[in-house]
Every structure is written in structure tokens, then in C-alpha cells.
Amino acid sequence: MRSLCCSMLSWWFLCMAGAVMLSKGLARECDEFTDLGFHDSFIGTKLCVKMLLYTRDNLDCGLELSPHRLADTPLLNLTRRTTFVIHGYRPTGSPPVWMGELVRQLIAQEDMNVLVVDWNRGAANVNYLIAVSNTHKTAENLTGFIQNMQENGASLNSIHMIGVSLGAHISGFVGAHFNGEIGRITALDPAGPKFTGTPPEDRLDPTDAQFVDVLHTDMDALGFREPLGHIDFYANGGADQPGCPKTIFSGKEYFVCDHQRSVFLFLRSLNKTCNITAYPCSTYSDFLDGKCMQCDTFKPAPCPIYGYYINQWKDTILHLNQTKAFFSTTANSPFCKTTYMVDIVTWNKPIHWGVITIKMHSGDDVAVARIDHKASKFEQYQTTRLLAQFDKSLQVVQKVSLLFSTNNVVGPRYKLRLLRIRLRSLDHSDRLVLCRYDIVLKENVDVSFRPLPCGKSDF
Known part of the structure; x- marks a missing residue:
């Protein structure tokens, strides 16, 4: 599969130059996430997907990978867990403000490969429908990349995909290509517009991975309302988040705050500032009425803790089929109540x-x-x-x-x-x-x- 961004010759020189510089202990130029402006999103850009690798050896300096030179990339160890981070719609073209912290916090948990899927040249467009159409193309590109990983010894069990907004559905499309054999998909406020009401093959669904955990924070606007995973968490009911603006006069924050809160809640589960206990329940109203406080069926602890480590409750969650769970937060980080x-x-x-x-x-x-x-x-x-x-x-x-x-x-x-x-x-x-x-x-x-x-x- 050919890269959408660079020729094979360019990839060869990039990887060989990187290998030589690393072996000699020399610094190399970092590969950065695509930084566009509103002008680019207004006139439109052609889709280009880049894979930026981060490990404990290059925590703050990304390395763009070629799908055909994986075996020759010294920083990439395919025997380790690999986590893909996939962003969503980028109407202004700027890089996600949370990306750097998320990469660092993931690698702090264990010695893993973190691959940032940079499809900004398909997500940065004032026309949301064009970005939606590019999700399938991005998923095809990512599928080919993972197939190359498999050929070089990677296991689908060791792959964790974290998708934000449109990135959640991209993760689902990729997972469907592999018949749900990918280890885990974490969906952070999956996009609702153009996906609500669609059949499972046109969006994320529980069959896309061995374990699918979902967080809803803006289901009445940019997010998805209905359950999409094996367990679906609804923060503060899944709609309005405390501390977010209530009127349009607040500008951009009015539109993005609730939606973006999903990422910051997930980040807090990584830095372990405090634990957010979630309570399985059928409705948010029943949760607030205190009707769902018993978690006797859950192991290893009575009630599941939201976030990165939810896979500790995987067996119980899968046994219960599809589960909805609720929790409340404060307005400010670390958000715990x-x-x-x-x-x-x-x-x-x-x-x-x-x-x-x-x-x-x-x-x-x-x-x-x-x-x-x-x-x-x-x-x-x-x-x-x-x-x-x-x-x-x-x-x-x-x-x-x-x-x-x-x-x-x-x-x-x-x-x-x-x-x-x-x-x-x-x-x-x-x-x-x-x-x-x-x-x-x-x-x-x-x-x-x-x-x-x-x-x-x-x-």
C-alpha cells in the first residue's frame, strides 16, 4: 500500500537517515502534526494520512512511518502494545490542543508504541460532509498500515485504538475490516451528525473490536446519543458538562466545550489524579435518584472506574452484554466528585x-x-x-x-x-x-x- 503523502523514495531516505542519526546518537528533525489554518479549511485540502510514532525513546519528537519500511524503523517494536490516536473534525485546521499530553500520558502507563493518525488534510474543511466522507478513506489507509504491521509480527490483540469524534467511527471502520479482532477501541464522544440513525456497518458498533468502551459528553449536539459499545459511559447524563458555556455569546467554546470534555476526562484517568466511579444504570434520572448504587456483579472492584483501565472489568462487562453507566463531575480538572x-x-x-x-x-x-x-x-x-x-x-x-x-x-x-x-x-x-x-x-x-x-x- 502506497503512502498518500510521500513517495517510496522519500520514505526510504527518511527512514535510513533516521536510522543512521539514531545509531550515531545524533539529533534528527522531528516530524510534526500537520498545522493548517482557516484558509486551508475554507478552500479545502486533499486527504493525506500520516502515521507519527512516539515511544519512550522519542517522547517529544515524532517519527513519520512508512508502511513498507516498518522492519527498518529502529524505534518501532511490534512486540509491544500499539495505541493509535485518531482525531476528529478540525474546522480551523489547527492541531488538537490535547494531543501532546495524551501521547505522553499513554506512554507513561507502559512501554508502548503510540501512533498518532494525522488525517488533518481530510478533516480540516468548513464543509463537515467532506470530512465525513474522508473517514472511510482514512480507515482504508489505516487498515493497510495495520496489515503491514501484521506482516512484520504485530498481533491484533495488542492494538488499542482511541478515536475522538469522527475518529471513533474511523476506528470502527478499521475494526470491521479485521472482523472485530482488534483488541480494544476507546471512543471519546463519537460524532453524531450524519451517523445518528445509520446501520452498524456505517458507524462504530460493539462488533468492531474485542472490547469497545465509549464516553458520551455532548449527545444533544455534536455527539452520539445511543449506546455504541460494550459499555457506554454518560458523563453528567451525556449532554451538558459543568463549567461549559451555556450561551452562544461565549464564542467557539460554546460549540466545542462539551464535545472536547470527553478527551480531558480520559486524560484524567491516565494521570490518576483521582478515580471517577461509574454506576451501571438504565437512565440518568435513576442514577441521580440513587437507584443504581449497587455493583455486586462487577469485578475486580464493586463498581467500574471510568477511563483507560476499564479493561480490568472487561470480562464482567462482556458477560452483561451492552451496559450503560453514569457518573457526575465537577466543572474543573480533575473533575472528580x-x-x-x-x-x-x-x-x-x-x-x-x-x-x-x-x-x-x-x-x-x-x-x-x-x-x-x-x-x-x-x-x-x-x-x-x-x-x-x-x-x-x-x-x-x-x-x-x-x-x-x-x-x-x-x-x-x-x-x-x-x-x-x-x-x-x-x-x-x-x-x-x-x-x-x-x-x-x-x-x-x-x-x-x-x-x-x-x-x-x-x-
């Missing part, structure tokens, strides 16, 4: 409806959880179960504050008498379960108390 199950038993005879804000205090640190996605029902002697997701994790909780509100602008102010409140961490099973008894909440008034370890009768 700490989840508590809160059980409240009230004394009031009349049924009250309202929302609760809970604050945990440890010295000057304050963690806040607003349980306001809908009004909760508080009925006499009945347990109201709430899912509280705090914006930070406090190892020691010295004080708890509660705020009850009905959100009524007019009318009387209510009191809510709690016979008991119990707070149990879902992320940290070693933390104390906290209780408090006989608390009166006046509407819109913060009430603080020192929590106590729960007794045996509270479980």
Missing part, C-alpha cells in the same frame, strides 16, 4: 417536598453537594434516600451543615424535623458511616452539627 448515600427519616406528619444542600467541613475545607435535580419527598417515619455528590473529598468530617428549601417564592416557610440522618461514603468503604439524630431544619436556614459514628441499630 465524592459520592455519599444519604438516608433521612422525618417526623413531620404532613408530607413535605423540597431540596437539600449538604456541606461537609474539615477545618477550612468545605465540600458541597446540592441535591436539587428534583424535589424530594419527605414522609413521616419513611426513609428518603438521596444521592449526594460532593465537589471534593474530605478524609475527616468535623461538621455537617444542612439547608432545606421548597423553592417557593410565596407562601409559608416550613420546618423539617429529622429523626435521623445517615451519610455513607460509596467511594471509600473504610470511612466511618456518620449519623445524627433529632434535627430541626428551618427552610432556607443553614443548620450545622457535629456528626457521630452510627450505631449498629442504624444499619
Whole structure:
């Protein structure tokens, strides 16, 4: 298969020159991701696919590979895992801002080959439909490249493809060419426009790899709504992401922030700043209502952790067939929330409806959880179960504050008498379960108390 970018002679000189310089310990010129401008995307460019290799020996200096000279490339070790990173639509023609960090974080996990698939000269076009049509051509080019890898000893099991937006569907097309024998496809907010409603052969689907994990962050605009993998994660429900602009007056960020958040969430799973626990559930509403907090069937840990290491739960996920899982995040990196199950038993005879804000205090640190996605029902002697997701994790909780509100602008102010409140961490099973008894909440008034370890009768 001939490169779309360079002649075979050019490839030969490139690889031989690189080999000589490396053997002599001399520096070589780095091969860079194609950098275009809006002018290029406006007039259009001809598709050209480049494969840029990064390893621990050339972490910050890409090497463009020739599909026919793989055996003569000293940096490429085909006995190692190979991860392909495939970008999506690039209307401005600029390189992805996240690409360098993603390459470095991947290689930090293990000694692998990372191949950046640079198809910017097919993705940079103001006409999105042209970029969509180029996805199949890019996939054909990439398929031929992998076939050459196989001929030189690479195993399909050791290939992991990470596709962003249109890159997710390119990964699927490649996987279909190999009858789903590629080891893993990770799809980061797969593109929705022109793919929604299409049959499986025209988009990513679970049969495209041995394991397909998908993250949805912008399903109501640029992303895909329905499940596409063996497990589909929906961050904050899969649509609007916290911290992203809500109006068009914010400019470009209004259009790309939700969509691009998928990459930054995946990056956080690589640097292990904190773990994002996901909860298998049928709907986001059920998740927020705390109905899906049991993960007894999942191994090796009770609930799967979103991101790069989700393949640890592969066997369980494949056994369950297609799984949807949900999690919530904060607005800023590292995006993690700490989840508590809160059980409240009230004394009031009349049924009250309202929302609760809970604050945990440890010295000057304050963690806040607003349980306001809908009004909760508080009925006499009945347990109201709430899912509280705090914006930070406090190892020691010295004080708890509660705020009850009905959100009524007019009318009387209510009191809510709690016979008991119990707070149990879902992320940290070693933390104390906290209780408090006989608390009166006046509407819109913060009430603080020192929590106590729960007794045996509270479980």
C-alpha cells in the first residue's frame, strides 16, 4: 500500500537517515502534526494520512512511518502494545490542543508504541460532509498500515485504538475490516451528525473490536446519543458538562466545550489524579435518584472506574452484554466528585417536598453537594434516600451543615424535623458511616452539627 503523502523514495531516505542519526546518537528533525489554518479549511485540502510514532525513546519528537519500511524503523517494536490516536473534525485546521499530553500520558502507563493518525488534510474543511466522507478513506489507509504491521509480527490483540469524534467511527471502520479482532477501541464522544440513525456497518458498533468502551459528553449536539459499545459511559447524563458555556455569546467554546470534555476526562484517568466511579444504570434520572448504587456483579472492584483501565472489568462487562453507566463531575480538572448515600427519616406528619444542600467541613475545607435535580419527598417515619455528590473529598468530617428549601417564592416557610440522618461514603468503604439524630431544619436556614459514628441499630 502506497503512502498518500510521500513517495517510496522519500520514505526510504527518511527512514535510513533516521536510522543512521539514531545509531550515531545524533539529533534528527522531528516530524510534526500537520498545522493548517482557516484558509486551508475554507478552500479545502486533499486527504493525506500520516502515521507519527512516539515511544519512550522519542517522547517529544515524532517519527513519520512508512508502511513498507516498518522492519527498518529502529524505534518501532511490534512486540509491544500499539495505541493509535485518531482525531476528529478540525474546522480551523489547527492541531488538537490535547494531543501532546495524551501521547505522553499513554506512554507513561507502559512501554508502548503510540501512533498518532494525522488525517488533518481530510478533516480540516468548513464543509463537515467532506470530512465525513474522508473517514472511510482514512480507515482504508489505516487498515493497510495495520496489515503491514501484521506482516512484520504485530498481533491484533495488542492494538488499542482511541478515536475522538469522527475518529471513533474511523476506528470502527478499521475494526470491521479485521472482523472485530482488534483488541480494544476507546471512543471519546463519537460524532453524531450524519451517523445518528445509520446501520452498524456505517458507524462504530460493539462488533468492531474485542472490547469497545465509549464516553458520551455532548449527545444533544455534536455527539452520539445511543449506546455504541460494550459499555457506554454518560458523563453528567451525556449532554451538558459543568463549567461549559451555556450561551452562544461565549464564542467557539460554546460549540466545542462539551464535545472536547470527553478527551480531558480520559486524560484524567491516565494521570490518576483521582478515580471517577461509574454506576451501571438504565437512565440518568435513576442514577441521580440513587437507584443504581449497587455493583455486586462487577469485578475486580464493586463498581467500574471510568477511563483507560476499564479493561480490568472487561470480562464482567462482556458477560452483561451492552451496559450503560453514569457518573457526575465537577466543572474543573480533575473533575472528580465524592459520592455519599444519604438516608433521612422525618417526623413531620404532613408530607413535605423540597431540596437539600449538604456541606461537609474539615477545618477550612468545605465540600458541597446540592441535591436539587428534583424535589424530594419527605414522609413521616419513611426513609428518603438521596444521592449526594460532593465537589471534593474530605478524609475527616468535623461538621455537617444542612439547608432545606421548597423553592417557593410565596407562601409559608416550613420546618423539617429529622429523626435521623445517615451519610455513607460509596467511594471509600473504610470511612466511618456518620449519623445524627433529632434535627430541626428551618427552610432556607443553614443548620450545622457535629456528626457521630452510627450505631449498629442504624444499619
